[in-house]
Amino acid sequence: DVKVTQSSRYLVKRTGEKVFLECVQDMDHENMFWYRQDPGLGLRLIYFSYDVKMKEKGDIPEGYSVSREKKERFSLILESASTNQTSMYLCASSPLSGGRQSYTFGSGTRLTVV
């Protein structure tokens, strides 16, 4: 069964901490994405990557950075966590297809910043 695995289901961090959210896919997909999900706002794209070491900003990149050193792994970094970054974070991957292929999602990481 193909999978996108997010390393933590629940995470509690303190304001100002540097936070790493990890995502690994085993499908050899080119594209990987980080979304945050908030009630009433749906899913908003933070960053995505279409190749190793390549990244593009999504709609809400402020306060975040990403790293993709290997094809299967895409990390989201909160340089200095703030309470307004408390949210559900979803990672997804897809093959390169011009948008025709659906995403495979991880189960999400619920991050609370206190």
Place this chain on the structure above:
Amino acid sequence: AQSVTQPDIHITVSEGASLELRCNYSYGATPYLFWYVQSPGQGLQLLLKYFSGDTLVQGIKGFEAEFKRSQSSFNLRKPSVHWSDAAEYFCAVAPGALFGNEKLTFGTGTRLTIIP
């Protein structure tokens, strides 16, 4: 830029009743359209997708959706809902035949509650 509107935040339906969830998109050309479902505590799962051709598409779990170009809509339907259909449903759009643009834009979601 494309956008997706799901006008219903929350819908309650009796088990066995029919269901229609609305989705409208804003884009100059025919985009690629998707419906995803998210069960509590889970990631999103693809229900169905539309690229071209027959405007009525069938998906998993007995769901179907109809693309109506004149109304810029892609509504999701099910003739008879089951308690296990209680979840949040997201409509999403990709720009279409523009190779290399892989990003999906999601609507804000519709939460579906099923009552016995």
